[in-house]
Every structure is written in C-alpha cells, then in structure tokens.
Amino acid sequence: MMKTRTADGGVLPSIDCIGDIHGELPALEATLAELGYEKAKDWKHPEGRRLLFLGDLVDRGAHSLEVSELVMRLTGEGRAACIMGNHEYNLVAWDMRLPGYEKPKHSNARTVEDVEARRGRWNPVLGFFRALPLSYAFEGLRVIHACWHRESLEAAAALRASAESMAHVLAVPEWGRAHLALTSPFTETGLKTGLPPKPAPKEDAAHEVLIKGYEVPADRPFQDSDGKVRTMARATWWLQDAARTLVLQDDAVEVVGHYWNLPPVVEQFCPPFPSGHPDLRSWQKRLASSVPSRGRVHTDAKTVCVDYNGLTLVSDGIACVGAYRWPEREVVWATAARTRTVLDD
Numbered sequence: 001m002m003k004t005r006t007a008d009g010g011v012l013p014s015i016d017c018i019g020d021i022h023g024e025l026p027a028l029e030a031t032l033a034e035l036g037y038e039k040a041k042d043w044k045h046p047e048g049r050r051l052l053f054l055g056d057l058v059d060r061g062a063h064s065l066e067v068s069e070l071v072m073r074l075t076g077e078g079r080a081a082c083i084m085g086n087h088e089y090n091l092v093a094w095d096m097r098l099p100g101y102e103k104p105k106h107s108n109a110r111t112v113e114d115v116e117a118r119r120g121r122w123n124p125v126l127g128f129f130r131a132l133p134l135s136y137a138f139e140g141l142r143v144i145h146a147c148w149h150r151e152s153l154e155a156a157a158a159l160r161a162s163a164e165s166m167a168h169v170l171a172v173p174e175w176g177r178a179h180l181a182l183t184s185p186f187t188e189t190g191l192k193t194g195l196p197p198k199p200a201p202k203e204d205a206a207h208e209v210l211i212k213g214y215e216v217p218a219d220r221p222f223q224d225s226d227g228k229v230r231t232m233a234r235a236t237w238w239l240q241d242a243a244r245t246l247v248l249q250d251d252a253v254e255v256v257g258h259y260w261n262l263p264p265v266v267e268q269f270c271p272p273f274p275s276g277h278p279d280l281r282s283w284q285k286r287l288a289s290s291v292p293s294r295g296r297v298h299t300d301a302k303t304v305c306v307d308y309n310g311l312t313l314v315s316d317g318i319a320c321v322g323a324y325r326w327p328e329r330e331v332v333w334a335t336a337a338r339t340r341t342v343l344d345d
C-alpha cells in the first residue's frame, strides 16, 4: 500500500473520511462498524485508523447532540478531526446572533429548540463547532464540506494557516502535518468581518461559498423544497469547467459532502445534479432501490462526494452514512433505521 507523506516527511495515518451524518447516530454507528471500528472498544480501530468528519453532524435526525458529542470527544482524544459544514456554521451563527442569523432557520429549528432545552450539554459542543476549520489539505488528499471555489479561496487566502498552526488546531503530533488548513471563520478576524451584513445576502461571503457551494443561473426556474421559486441553482462544480472556477492544480483526491448523493450506483461518485435541482429528487428515487444496504467500492475518481443523504431523503425509514477510505481509495457505506419519520430538507 502506498503511504502518503506529510509536509514534514512523516507518513499520514490511514484515514476514514465520514460524510454528512445529520443526527443519525444508528447509521453513523453502522458505518463505523463497517469500517472496522469497534463500539465495544469505544470506537477504537484495530489498525489505529483515524476519522475525519466532513461536517453536517447536526439537524434532521434525532441525535444531533449525541453525534456531536461523540465527534467532539474522539477529536479531543486525537483519534478524529472534523471540518465545518454549513449546518454547524448556521448553528454557531445563530448562537452568536450574527446579523442575518438571529432567528433559527427552517433547517435547524428543532436543533435550536434542543440547544435551548439542553444548554449545559450543548455549550461545549457549540464551542467545538465554533473552532472547526473549513478544510484540510494533505499530500494527495483534500477535504472541504462543499467545494474548492477559486475566487472564494483567493478571497480567503490570507487566512490559510501554516502547518504550524495546523498542529495547534489538532493538538496531536502525528496529525499536525497537513500542508494547508483554512481555519474557522469564527476565530479569524478577516473572515469574521466578511460575514454577511444582512439576511439573505445576494453574494455570499467567501467562507460560506466554500461550505455551501456556489450558485449559477438555473436551466429553468424551479421550486425548491420549501416551494419557493428559484432562478439560481447550486453548481455541479465537479461536472463543469474546472479552470473557470476551481483550484485543481494538483492531482489530489477531493472528498466532499453536502450534495445529497447516493452510494455509488453505476460507478458514479458524485451526483449528476446539485442539491436543490428539480431533477435530483427523481434521480434519487429512481436509483435508491438498487443501492445495497451496505457496501464498499474502489474508485480512482478525483472528486468523491460521500454525503449519502440522497438515500436518506427518498427511502422509507432508512438513513445512510458514507465514508472514503484513504489511502485505499474506497467508498464504504452502511444504513440503519432512520431516527425521524418526517424529514425536512
């Protein structure tokens, strides 16, 4: 097995990148078990593998707090790392009452209720979320919640942390060797001042684009999941002209979440439509029944989306969590009973 070198010449540990969990603890546990982590041994892996969570731990499922506490604890123990998803971002922004985020969103209203009911347990979690970095880039492997958008990365370039500050962020010697990290928007002055000044800003701040994706004019006006007519759609950046919008100067594998993908069917490792696109739901429904309840598939794909909420959203009572194994270049997924019967998009 080829080993990956780190910035200082060390060897990157084997990593399992975990896609969007959205409060579905049983599906997360099923996937961890499928990856060889042992619940009876407090989720240790016999080969000492590390977990890298891609964000969106919270909202929708019934166990946002429990999932977050597990990830926070494993991260604190040096067995995992985590980057920020847009759902963590929204929750922290609401908790800080930042302009435009004073009220809960449709997507996090139930989580906000839970925060208010269980403040004592949520406060450390919110502190953990607030410090989450936006991305990590190792030799040959890069992770971010949504996309490496060229203009947004350039706008945030001043905030790129050095390998030294990575070591500080992760506080674990063998992990502290990434080439690059974008640090938390809530702890970096430059990004904080870039936060949108008004509700529903037309132009998102750079760091929001990196964790939410960017939008392009839609083929035709469409109704989103709230019934609102939209003329802009999230871009399927992995299908489009990379030179125009993306930073793809090397051959690193890019692993993302966020895009409501399905586990690989017909060798497809990113969805053909962006989340919010009117044809995405019918694509998910058409193929969901052909997805095995668990599986593993090798891929040499350069961009891999392991957000398998596309299956969760359309299947009857099933939740799915996906993973990308490095350096094996394998996607792995497992399913479990969904913890809520009614789902909000």
Ligand SMILES: [Mn+2]
Binding pocket: 020, 056, 085, 086, 087, 145, 211, 257, 258, 259
């Ligand atoms: Mn997301």
